Amino acid sequence: MNEDYNSINRRKFVAQTALGLTTAATISHFNVDAAFADADTHQAMGTRTGEVTDNSAIIWVRLTTASVRNNAGKLIPGRVKQGAERPAITVPVDQLEGACSGAPGSVRLRYGIKMDLSDAKSTDWVEVTEKTDFSHRFLVNDLNPATTYYFVSETQGLDKKSHGVFTGKFQTAPTSNVPSNLTFCVMTCQGYPDRGHPDGHAIYPSMLALKPAFTCLTGDLVYYDNDEPYVTSPELARYHWQRMFSLPRLIDFNRQVGTYWLKDDHDTLNNDSGPESKSMGSFTFAEGQKIFRQQAPMGDGLNYRTFRWGSDLQIWFTDGRDFRSKNKVPDGPDKTIWGSEQKAWFKRTMKESNATWKILVTPTPLVGPDRSNKSDNHSNLMFKHEGDEIRNWLKANAPDNFFSICGDRHWQYHSVHPESKVHEFSVGAASDLHAGGSKGNDPAYHRFHRVKGGFLSATVKREGLKSSIIFQHRDVDGKVVYEFGSQRDASA
Numbered sequence: 001m002n003e004d005y006n007s008i009n010r011r012k013f014v015a016q017t018a019l020g021l022t023t024a025a026t027i028s029h030f031n032v033d034a035a036f037a038d039a040d041t042h043q044a045m046g047t048r049t050g051e052v053t054d055n056s057a058i059i060w061v062r063l064t065t066a067s068v069r070n071n072a073g074k075l076i077p078g079r080v081k082q083g084a085e086r087p088a089i090t091v092p093v094d095q096l097e098g099a100c101s102g103a104p105g106s107v108r109l110r111y112g113i114k115m116d117l118s119d120a121k122s123t124d125w126v127e128v129t130e131k132t133d134f135s136h137r138f139l140v141n142d143l144n145p146a147t148t149y150y151f152v153s154e155t156q157g158l159d160k161k162s163h164g165v166f167t168g169k170f171q172t173a174p175t176s177n178v179p180s181n182l183t184f185c186v187m188t189c190q191g192y193p194d195r196g197h198p199d200g201h202a203i204y205p206s207m208l209a210l211k212p213a214f215t216c217l218t219g220d221l222v223y224y225d226n227d228e229p230y231v232t233s234p235e236l237a238r239y240h241w242q243r244m245f246s247l248p249r250l251i252d253f254n255r256q257v258g259t260y261w262l263k264d265d266h267d268t269l270n271n272d273s274g275p276e277s278k279s280m281g282s283f284t285f286a287e288g289q290k291i292f293r294q295q296a297p298m299g300d301g302l303n304y305r306t307f308r309w310g311s312d313l314q315i316w317f318t319d320g321r322d323f324r325s326k327n328k329v330p331d332g333p334d335k336t337i338w339g340s341e342q343k344a345w346f347k348r349t350m351k352e353s354n355a356t357w358k359i360l361v362t363p364t365p366l367v368g369p370d371r372s373n374k375s376d377n378h379s380n381l382m383f384k385h386e387g388d389e390i391r392n393w394l395k396a397n398a399p400d401n402f403f404s405i406c407g408d409r410h411w412q413y414h415s416v417h418p419e420s421k422v423h424e425f426s427v428g429a430a431s432d433l434h435a436g437g438s439k440g441n442d443p444a445y446h447r448f449h450r451v452k453g454g455f456l457s458a459t460v461k462r463e464g465l466k467s468s469i470i471f472q473h474r475d476v477d478g479k480v481v482y483e484f485g486s487q488r489d490a491s492a
Contacts, residue, residue: 042063042066050297051260055143055144058298064101064102070097079191112151113147135294148171150169167255168256180310180312183458184457185456185458186218187218192227206455207457215253217259260298269285304345313357318346323339331384336386338390351397360404364378367379367391410429417445433453435453448484452476457472466489
């Protein structure tokens with residue numbers, strides 16, 4: 001038997017499903033098997049695993065009419081310049097390059113700790129319809145900590161005959177009292193026309209090579225307002241997700257690595273958007289919130305949340321769009337990005353945590369510095385009051401074991417705030433073509449500054465009673481371009 005979990009013999013799978021058995025074999029999940037040529041349901045966008053804890057995970061599945069994206073569709077290249085004329089879309093969305101038309105039917109999940117799934121548990125079949133964009137998010141909550149799980153998602157059409165299958169894996173977190181050595185990655189800002197390769201951004205195989213325990217996606221995963229076609233309807237918004245996340249490199253990554261997702265402005269509505277932003281045609285901020293939830297492997301609760309990964313690491317994810325004040329109202333005590341409830345939650349849970357390392361992953365900068373023409377984050381003068389409040393609180397309550405990681409900026413940096421001494425790492429754009437916009441190195445803040453694409457990796461290591469964390473800025477090919485580390489007594 002071939003021990004490559006990436007492949008599954010579909011003929012054997014269909015024959016053995018009734019017996020509750022699956023067999024790994026040699027046919028790639030990217031290839032269309034002859035036995036499935038006439039199937040009416042497929043998974044052209046693969047699967048996504050998210051919100052992984054020590055005992056649970058969410059697995060996203062979407063049924064499609066074809067086994068692969070529409071590579072023969074009408075190409076809509078390029079980016080939209082602000083104020084430029086928007087070219088009209090003259091063909092149906094399903095005829096565009098990269099489209100993945102949804103299919104009605106049902107899906108179920110089988111998962112276990114053995115690669116051949118001979119120990120697999122199975123969910124019930126779940127019907128999917130246009131109402132959920134033909135997708136479903138399975139919550140599995142009977143998992144063991146610090147364990148690799150393998151799964152297969154199975155689809156059937158309206159005829160109730162089993163058709164498409166797709167395999168994947170993920171790793172659960174250790175419990176909060178167990179030390180763990182791990183590496184995780186953080187990425188942001190991936191433009192479709194700027195991806196640099198037809199199969200997707202180079203950072204995905206580069207991140208995969210590090211075998212990360214998980215990866216954080218900090219928003220701007222699609223660009224409704226910059227990348228053609230300009231979004232004027234929910235249908236076009238969903239197309240942007242179809243086109244991006246059906247790229248082979250993204251499919252291959254998401255089927256092997258657990259993820260945590262955050263939204264930002266461009267994958268909610270448009271640049272610097274918030275709840276009171278003007279709609280784009282019939283596409284509203286509320287629709288953007290809804291569609292992000294449909295696409296992300298996460299539950300229906302609050303966007304801000306925290307996860308523990310063993311005794312040494314806890315990560316906080318904050319939402320920067322749902323609760324914000326208008327960017328242009330005068331700054332002061334009542335002006336906010338996080339909102340009072342999210343801010344109180346952050347302070348309370350930070351103080352309750354005994355993790356050795358505490359990391360905030362936020363869509364936008366807390367430290368910066370940023371460009372003078374920007375007004376939507378805590379490093380700007382327009383949100384200085386709340387920014388100072390948060391940074392000063394961190395100085396007083398987490399002085400030596402807290403770090404901030406931000407997305408949104410199209411350049412990489414390591415900054416230290418001059419007054420509060422809060423450290424911040426900007427991930428940088430997902431490709432060199434998408435990098436830019438920086439006003440340059442600021443000696444008062446920057447320990448590292450680079451206007452190129454790439455991603456950030458962080459490694460936690462435990463040796464006896466000492467715990468260390470190492471942050472590494474990497475280029476798109478995974479080469480380390482900057483490194484910063486710290487060590488302290490472990491929490492356990």
